[in-house]
Amino acid sequence: MRRFLRPGHDPARERLKRDLFQFNKTVEHGFPHQPSALGYSPSLRILAIGTRSGAIKLYGAPGVEFMGLHRENNAVVQIHFLPGQCQLVTLLDDNSLHLWSLKVKSGVSELQEDESFTLRGPPGAAPSATQITVVLPHSSCQLLYLGTESGSVFMVQLPAFRALEDQTISSDAVLQRLPEEVRHRRAFEMVEALQEHPRDPNQILIGYSRGLVVIWDLQGSCVLCHFLSSQQLENVCWQRDGHLIVSCHSDGSYCQWPVSSDTLQLEPLRSCVPYGPFPCKAITKIFWLTTKQGLPFTIFQGGMPRASYGDRHCISVIHNGQQTAFDFTSRVIDFTVLIEANPEAALDDPYALVVLAEEELVVIDLQTAGWPPVQPPYLASLHCSAITCSHHVSNIPLKLWERIIAAGSRQNTHFSTMEWPIDGGTSLAPAPPQRDLLLTGHEDGTVRFWDASGVCLRLLYKLSTVRVFLTDTDPSESLSAQGGLFRPLQRRSPAGHPEDFPLQIQWLPGCGRHGRAGAGAGAE
Incomplete structure (x- = not known):
């Protein structure tokens, strides 16, 4: 065995290593290794999980499982289903985008990669100019909006992945349409959030890391209204009727902003630090969901006190006076909430919370008192304990x-x-x-x-x-x-x-x- 310890390239050693350690993968099944991204299609009722090795897996009813593998051995950072389509877009950590489709061949569905694309900037531009941070599939299924570290939002046409350079929303273009007092506060930097208006596809919300949130009119190329927070922005959520925006921030707080024709909303309608007043971790993602009972669901990740719960992996649910923090044994990769699939419905009425952690997939029943977990018919982690x-x-x-x-x-x-x-x-x-x-x-x-x-x-x-x-x-x-x-x-x-x-x-x-x-x- 000493031959394995000698430095340099030894052909005999390489041949022996292949003979001793070579293996062939025959099948892959069950909970994926090193998950890194989560996506869900309300119309297909299919869950997608990406991994650090570049694999993407789709799960539906028990026994329905698809797998695709990117040509590049890079981690999957984001997964987005195109609304109402059997297609999804993945973003890898090498800044490349990939379009996948579920196609039927000989009566059996298969997951296939159709196109790939890398956003290119002008010659001499810094890498951050085209480093993608947020992906927003438009409801028309023909456009992708890409937020970047430079503060610009690029538009890409599908399915050909053709960049529409003349329709780029640059940070300078937004800055020129803001009041003078906002321009001097350095309210930009990277794009942290992109949301389409729930009722009007011609409006999108752009959230910048320094706390500025604008609603941009795509047809008129103008700012309809904007909000400015004193804390760093992490994420936003748009209420289903489009009349309220909820933003979450780095200090463990979230704010409610009413959407009106005012050019500037100086103060939020409500600001709350759920686990304050002591310093808290950032709330990295939030959902604000309406119900038939009138009281909304507030679901968010993070926000726990730094001193006593700084090392915990928690997702909190607040509804009707009840506040519960679900503590997970491994790091939370991402989560989503299952709601009414019809986009024309007046209310969200969430019924389940889906949480992807490094070692488990958990579904929480939001319609039963006490919010118990749902027993999974698959994806139980074989390595939940060594x-x-x-x-x-x-x-x-x-x-x-x-x-x-x-x-x-x-x-x-x-x-x-x-x-x-x-x-x-x-x-x-x-x-x-x-x-x-x-x-x-x-x-x-x-x-x-x-x-x-x-x-x-x-x-x-x-x-x-x-x-x-x-x-x-x-x-x-x-x-x-x-x-x-x-x-x-x-x-x-x-x-x-x-x-x-x-x-x-x-x-x-x-x-x-x-x-x-x-x-x-x-x-x-």
């Missing part, structure tokens, strides 16, 4: 299979009764010829049962003995098997005390009936 051992069991008897599912459902009483809301598409895959299980032991002391679709059917918490028996004849047993013995073995520390994670899992078929071995050895 795996210490595993075992595959094939051809499970139907009787045992049904009882494993029943036992697992008794452990999932804290989940919502809502049906899985991401249910677009129809799976054409045939039913598996046999029932298989993957058993995994984890560092947190649990043993998980996984079926072929990646659903976690059963959990055994904190095993305290070396054996758990599954019997087939005793009706008092909560879980039974036909001639199966399930036995997780635990590692012991030097002091002789059992540690928290199993070391080995064995499934011994054809063992007949077995009783419980010692106190606490049952499957419950």
